[in-house]
Every structure is written in C-alpha cells, then in structure tokens.
Amino acid sequence: MKITMFIMTCFLLQASAATYAQRISINRQHSAIHTILEDVRKQAKYDFLYDSDLFSKSKPVSIRMESATVVQVLDAVFKGQPFQYTIDDKWVVITAAPSGASNTAPATPRQQPGQIAGKIIDDRGAPLPGASVKVVQTGQAALSGVDGSYNFNIAPGSYTVEVSYISYQTRRITQVEVKTGELTRLNIALKTSSSTLSQVVVTGTFKKESVAGLYAAQKNAASVTDGISAEQISRAPDNDMGQVLKRVTGLTTVNNRNVIVRGMSDRYNQAMLDGVVIPSTSQNRRDFSFDIIPTEMVSAVVVNKTATPDVSAEFSGGQVSVNTIDIPEKNFTTVQYGIGGNTQALGKDFYRLGERNTSEYFGFFNDAAKMPEGMKTWQWSTRAMQLDAPPGYNLTDPELNGQPLNPTEYGNDVKYNDLDAIAQSRKLNAASLKPYSYKVHPNQNMRLSVGRVYDLKKGNRFGFAVSANIRSEQNIVPFNNTRNSTSGNFMDSTGIGDNGAGTSYRFNSNMGLVANMGWQGRKFRIAMKNMYARTYSDHYNESIRKPYDDSHPVANKLMYQLPEAMSLQQHQLTGSWQLPWKIKAEGMFTVNKIRQQILDERKLSYQLTSVVGGKPYFQTPSLMTNSAASVKGSVKDWRMWTSIDETDYNLERRLLPKIR
Numbered sequence: 131m132k133i134t135m136f137i138m139t140c141f142l143l144q145a146s147a148a149t150y151a152q153r154i155s156i157n158r159q160h161s162a163i164h165t166i167l168e169d170v171r172k173q174a175k176y177d178f179l180y181d182s183d184l185f186s187k188s189k190p191v192s193i194r195m196e197s198a199t200v201v202q203v204l205d206a207v208f209k210g211q212p213f214q215y216t217i218d219d220k221w222v223v224i225t226a227a228p229s230g231a232s233n234t235a236p237a238t239p240r241q242q243p244g245q246i247a248g249k250i251i252d253d254r255g256a257p258l259p260g261a262s263v264k265v266v267q268t269g270q271a272a273l274s275g276v277d278g279s280y281n282f283n284i285a286p287g288s289y290t291v292e293v294s295y296i297s298y299q300t301r302r303i304t305q306v307e308v309k310t311g312e313l314t315r316l317n318i319a320l321k322t323s324s325s326t327l328s329q330v331v332v333t334g335t336f337k338k339e340s341v342a343g344l345y346a347a348q349k350n351a352a353s354v355t356d357g358i359s360a361e362q363i364s365r366a367p368d369n370d371m372g373q374v375l376k377r378v379t380g381l382t383t384v385n386n387r388n389v390i391v392r393g394m395s396d397r398y399n400q401a402m403l404d405g406v407v408i409p410s411t412s413q414n415r416r417d418f419s420f421d422i423i424p425t426e427m428v429s430a431v432v433v434n435k436t437a438t439p440d441v442s443a444e445f446s447g448g449q450v451s452v453n454t455i456d457i458p459e460k461n462f463t464t465v466q467y468g469i470g471g472n473t474q475a476l477g478k479d480f481y482r483l484g485e486r487n488t489s490e491y492f493g494f495f496n497d498a499a500k501m502p503e504g505m506k507t508w509q510w511s512t513r514a515m516q517l518d519a520p521p522g523y524n525l526t527d528p529e530l531n532g533q534p535l536n537p538t539e540y541g542n543d544v545k546y547n548d549l550d551a552i553a554q555s556r557k558l559n560a561a562s563l564k565p566y567s568y569k570v571h572p573n574q575n576m577r578l579s580v581g582r583v584y585d586l587k588k589g590n591r592f593g594f595a596v597s598a599n600i601r602s603e604q605n606i607v608p609f610n611n612t613r614n615s616t617s618g619n620f621m622d623s624t625g626i627g628d629n630g631a632g633t634s635y636r637f638n639s640n641m642g643l644v645a646n647m648g649w650q651g652r653k654f655r656i657a658m659k660n661m662y663a664r665t666y667s668d669h670y671n672e673s674i675r676k677p678y679d680d681s682h683p684v685a686n687k688l689m690y691q692l693p694e695a696m697s698l699q700q701h702q703l704t705g706s707w708q709l710p711w712k713i714k715a716e717g718m719f720t721v722n723k724i725r726q727q728i729l730d731e732r733k734l735s736y737q738l739t740s741v742v743g744g745k746p747y748f749q750t751p752s753l754m755t756n757s758a759a760s761v762k763g764s765v766k767d768w769r770m771w772t773s774i775d776e777t778d779y780n781l782e783r784r785l786l787p788k789i790r
Contacts, residue, residue, distance in 0.1 A: 391448025632673020
C-alpha cells in the first residue's frame with residue numbers, strides 16, 4: 131500500500147511539473163491564428179477546441195517569443211482579438227468573446243469544458259473495444275478502449291455522437307447536452323448488421339439511447355439480476371453502500387450495514403467486491419458491513435438472484451457484487467462531516483465494563499484487551515466440583531492429582547494440579563471488570579474522497595481515486611428476555627426477573643480506506659485496487675432475569691460485555707489486453723486478509739440479596755460450587771477470547787474470443 135501511494139505521488143508530481151515547466155519558442159509574422167495554434171500544439175502537446183469558422187474575421191498575428199508558457203503565448207495571440215479561451219488540463223477551448231468585453235486579455239472567469247463519457251457495448255452487454263466514436267459537430271474522434279470506454283472533453287453545447295464498428299450498425303445519437311464542468315454519461319449499445327444491407331445508420335435521441343445502454347446487459351443476462359448504476363447512485367443523497375442497497379429491489383438492509391435478499395437470512399447470501407468473494411465481517415454470521423464502502427468509489431452494484439455457471443454457487447438467496455472505480459470519469463473532491471443522534475440515547479448515561487479508550491472511536495482497541503500470554507484452559511471434573519477445588523488449590527487428593535487438566539487440548543500429558551489457577555487469574559486485567567459510566571455523545575461520521583484523471587499521449591489515460599472515512603455511534607436499546615421459560619413467564623409478567631427486562635448499551639465504530647489507480651490505453655487496461663477497513667463494536671447488556679432451566683430459578687442480575695474487532699485488507703491487480711484475431715486476455719490476482727477477534731468477553735452474574743423498600747439488591751456473586759452444580763443450576767461466569775486469521779489468494783487468467 132505504502133509503495134503504491136509513493137509511486138502514485140511521484141507520478142503526479144512529475145506530471146504536474148512537466149505541465150507547468152513546458153516552454154514554447156515561436157516566431158511568426160502576419161500569420162493566421164490557427165497556424166500559430168498548430169505550432170503551440172506541436173510544442174506543448176495541448177489540444178484546441180473551436181468552431182472551424184471562428185477565426186474567419188480575425189486579424190493576422192505577428193509574434194516572437196522565446197521560452198514562453200502556453201498562457202503567455204495565448205494572451206499575446208488573442209490580444210486585441212474578439213476571442214476568449216479556457217484551459218482544463220491540456221485542453222484549450224476557444225470561443226467568441228461576449229459583446230462589449232475587453233479584448234486585451236482573456237475573459238474571466240474562464241468557462242470550463244464539459245465531458246462526454248461512457249461505454250460502447252453490443253446488444254448482449256459485452257464491451258466493444260476499438261469502436262470508432264465521433265462528435266459530428268467538432269470532428270473529434272476516438273477509439274473505445276479495451277473495456278469499451280471512451281471519453282471526450284468538449285465545449286458546452288448540444289452535440290450528435292456517431293458510433294461505428296465492423297459488422298455492427300452505425301448508430302447516431304442526437305441531443306447530447308454538455309454543460310460546463312459536468313459529465314454527460316452515455317452508454318451506447320450497437321446491434322449486429324445484416325449481410326444483405328450495405329450500410330445502416332440508426333438515429334436515436336440521447337434520452338432513449340442512454341436507457342437502452344443501461345438495460346442491455348440486464349435484459350440478456352442468463353440469470354435474474356438487479357442493480358444500480360453509478361449515475362443512479364450520484365443522484366441519491368446516500369453516503370455509503372449500506373444506504374444505497376436499500377434502493378435495490380428485493381434487498382433489505384439491517385442497521386444500514388448488512389443485507390437480506392428476498393427475505394432470506396444472511397447465511398444464504400454472499401458479498402463480492404471487484405469480482406472476489408469477501409470474507410464475512412462477523413464471527414457469528416455470514417454477512418458483510420457494506421457501510422465501510424463510500425459511494426464515490428462505486429461504479430456499479432449488481433445483485434444476482436439465480437445461480438449460473440459463471441458465478442459462485444455459495445448462495446441461494448442472492449449475491450451482492452460491488453465494483454469500485456480505478457480511473458474516475460471526472461475529477462472530484464468530497465469532504466463530508468455528519469452528526470446525529472436520538473432522544474433515547476443522546477445525553478443519557480452509557481454503561482460498560484472497563485474504561486473506554488480514544489482509539490476505539492477509530493476502530494482500534496487497547497492492548498489491555500488482549501489475552502495475556504501463557505494462559506492455559508482447564509475443565510471442572512466431577513471430583514473437582516465435589517471438592518470445590520480449582521487447579522492448584524487442593525494438592526492432597528490422589529484422585530484429583532491423577533486427573534488431566536484439559537484432555538481436549540492437552541490430552542493426558544498435563545495433570546489437573548500442574549496449573550495454579552488462582553495465580554494464573556492474577557494475569558487477567560481486573561480493571562476490565564469495573565463498571566464505568568459515560569454520557570452519550572452525538573454520532574459522528576467524517577469522509578474525504580479525492581479522484582483525479584489525466585489524459586496522456588497517444589490516447590492513454592491515468593487516474594486514481596482515494597477515499598477515507600471514520601464513523602462512530604452509540605445507542606441504548608431496552609429489551610426483554612424470557613427464553614427457556616416453561617413456567618408461564620412472559621414479557622408482561624410483573625415478578626422480579628420474570629419478564630427478563632434489560633438494557634443494551636451499544637458502541638460501534640469503523641474506519642475505511644479505499645485507494646485505487648489505473649492506466650488505460652487503446653488496447654490495454656491495468657488497475658490496482660486496495661481496501662483497508664476496521665470495525666469495532668462493544669455491546670454491554672445489563673438485565674434482571676431468572677435462569678428458567680434451573681430447578682429452583684432465582685432472579686439474577688446479569689452483566690455481559692461483548693467487544694468484537696475486525697480488520698480486513700484486499701489488494702487486487704487486474705489487467706486486460708486486446709490481442710489480434712479479436713481475442714481479449716484478462717488476468718487478476720487478489721489477496722484478501724481478515725482478522726476477527728472477540729476481546730475479553732465478560733459475563734458476570736449476581737443473585738438477589740435483599741429487597742428494601744420494594745427495590746431489589748443484587749450483591750451475591752454466583753460462584754461455581756458443588757451445591758450449585760448439583761441442582762443443574764447456577765449461572766456460570768466467564769471471560770473468553772477468540773481469534774480468527776484468514777488469508778485468501780485468488781488468481782484468474784482467461785482468453786475471451788469474440789463470438790457472434
């Protein structure tokens with residue numbers, strides 16, 4: 131990741147330096163303006179956009195300059211002329227100056243050109259590389275890239291775009307409106323031509339053609355699919371993919387994070403990012419937190435609802451596939467800060483076990499939450515419960531001395547009293563059992579997104595998109611729990627602990643970084659995509675209920691803390707090349723790395739001690755004793771840690787012949 135960002139930064143600095151350091155030497159006497167502009171184009175590698183008859187009434191220009199910049203030359207050329215110009219990257223748009231405007235300098239503010247961009251596809255949705263795309267009014271022409279994409283920087287106005295490709299009907303789209311500084315997205319679907327017709331030109335409007343291009347792939351797909359495009363996402367006020375997915379037919383989101391497809395639970399669904407299956411972000415469920423992906427980084431979302439041979443078979447509900455951008459269609463910068471809350475939590479007391487650390491607001495956790503080194507697990511045997519003896523407590527009982535500590539993990543090699551459980555317990559962080567109280571702060575989210583695209587020589591393009599986001603939230607949720615009740619206890623029961631009333635204090639935070647870059651030529655496209663995400667949730671539940679599976683249930687106060695942390699990395703390198711004989715080669719290498727941890731899960735229980743003035747007090751610890759075990763009963767306390775590390779490698783290579 132660091133190497134990638136360093137190379138990217140060096141490239142941009144070099145490109146920027148080359149642009150501003152470009153110098154021009156020119157000597158022309160009584161020459162036409164377009165002749166001088168041609169000299170500038172050859173030396174500075176700038177392109178010019180203007181109407182062919184714009185200079186018909188211009189005065190001849192005499193100019194002599196050494197080592198001048200592009201702006202200095204253009205200012206000298208247009209001095210005293212009825213013209214104005216704007217510069218965007220290496221595109222110069224020249225128009226007539228407004229009536230009455232001064233002609234001694236270019237008009238300000240300068241008007242930026244607009245953009246026409248999209249993809250050329252066939253009637254089945256497959257890209258058509260090498261298609262000829264032409265803007266009729268200006269004569270600008272380009273060939274579609276290996277993925278069918280094309281792009282024009284052009285002055286604002288209404289244009290007609292013409293597309294032609296061997297063995298396909300030529301298509302002409304009218305009323306393509308371009309606005310200043312805005313992108314007009316136009317995907318064009320071509321139909322195959324009949325051998326009995328020498329030439330066919332099909333004319334359609336922009337509105338009709340953009341809809342036809344959008345639905346061409348979906349209409350001819352072998353599976354039942356749905357989805358949402360980048361254009362539709364840009365028109366919605368959503369901040370992340372968790373919110374966007376609610377707009378897809380048949381999808382339901384839970385807490386703006388997890389997805390349910392067609393009413394089927396998370397275990398039946400699958401998530402993919404850039405064509406690769408993503409590991410679950412939860413240890414207990416098969417799901418993915420889509421809210422860590424910002425909308426600016428998404429090019430399209432496709433939901434497959436039926437299985438086909440070309441997709442993974444590990445789902446029966448639906449497969450949600452999110453594709454991110456590498457080369458943006460236009461430059462963008464987004465800075466966002468959001469704040470929110472609800473009356474049920476804001477400003478109220480928020481309880482938890484253990485002190486909160488500032489790092490938790492950024493998806494990280496404190497090292498004190500990790501399991502101490504050298505901890506050994508052990509099991510209560512029947513003899514140990516009879517003696518109320520943890521390991522190392524009773525060293526005089528021969529039967530206990532001969533029993534294994536934990537046969538599941540250590541076999542018969544480690545004996546029960548080889549461990550001093552009381553001494554080992556002192557390694558644990560006692561401060562994590564202390565109750566703390568905080569005031570609920572407003573929920574916050576911050577996001578910064580930057581995308582840039584550069585047009586290079588010979589039709590090449592380089593671009594990158596980077597987005598970083600941080601989010602934290604706190605919620606207080608009341609609940610009831612009468613699980614395992616066989617004595618007629620329900621949520622409206624009034625006895626102490628009968629209805630299992632409790633409160634859940636939920637803290638969640640996450641941070642994400644997406645950094646993509648790509649390089650595209652007329653016959654190739656290379657992209658590198660990187661994602662790093664962290665989530666942290668710490669839920670504390672406090673309730674008063676009866677353990678109904680006891681023979682004589684007594685009300686208990688339960689205190690339960692569940693901290694979970696997840697870190698996910700995905701690094702992907704993709705490439706596609708258009709080879710001779712209409713064969714396209716594609717390759718992809720992806721590394722997914724995920725680590726999931728439950729950090730010091732704590733469960734404490736206290737039995738009812740007394741009722742004073744109608745208020746119950748719970749101050750009797752639920753200790754593990756022989757008498758408690760004999761009645762099947764007691765609520766057992768614990769502290770547990772869990773860790774899962776997974777690394778997946780994906781390599782894909784294929785040749786795609788063009789089959790009609």
